[in-house]
Amino acid sequence: MPNTPPATPPSTSPPSSSGASDTSAGAAPRNEYTVDELARVSDTTVRNVRAYQDRGLLAPPEKRGRVGVYNDAHVSRLKLINHLLSRGYTLANIQDLIKAVDEGHDLRSILGLETAIGGRWSREHPKKYSLVELLQMFGDKASPSALAKAVDLGLLEREGLSFVSGSPTALAAGATLAKEGIPLADLLDAVGVARPHFSAIAHALVDLVVRQLDRYDPDALPPPADVPALVDAIWRVRPLxxxxxxxxxxxxxxxxxxxxxxxxxxxxxxxxxxxxxxxxKRPKK
Known part of the structure; x- marks a missing residue:
């Protein structure tokens, strides 16, 4: 199982301009990403990340020397943007919406609510593997057809001549099972069969987490005064x-x-x- 998120809410402060990460008392550790990692886990591109920052849709990263460091608040904001784009909203519409939200609520509390609901549940970071590394892990079982199926399932993502795994732990587990003699094709088939059931479980559990919002108007955000306690409640429910x-x-x-x-x-x-x-039967003597 992946590591669960912290039971206490993470810091909802925007990245500090001084370049220091938030390590204040009571703040939970955050996932951190380079711009390439952020684009990958958010299912977008580095170019889009830059464009959204330029339009004010995405907060700038925390600067550490010459490196920009992003966190889960950026992931959840990008997921929100992707979702709204998929529903037909334009970037101008989204910009107006986010501006209205940010002006009507405390920005820190909104970022906290976005992260609590839309932040990643796993603390794993994607990892890149060369074809040679995959062959070392899986041996001759890493056939072209098996790799193609893993890509179709989203277990691997092609990146030039390399492959990226969103869950190195799951990939290592698969390699161990393959070495124990389980056919890789059968293992991938099992993932495909199980996935719809996991999706149904996930929807049920996410519904439990965000049901805290049900007492509010579905077309409006909770009152600003309620947001901090709501964020805290959602973070407590997630690991449970x-x-x-x-x-x-x-x-x-x-x-x-x-x-x-x-x-x-x-x-x-x-x-x-x-x-x-x-x-x-033999006769008795």
Missing amino acids: AMVLVESEMNRALEEASGDYLGDRVAAIMEKKLARSASQP
């Missing part, structure tokens, strides 16, 4: 949702493996009994 997923997954795995073991033992016993019944 992950605990629930892990617990239920463990229960389901134990149940499935127990059923399999029971069926396998029963089949062996039936075969043994049938063999015994077919053998002629």
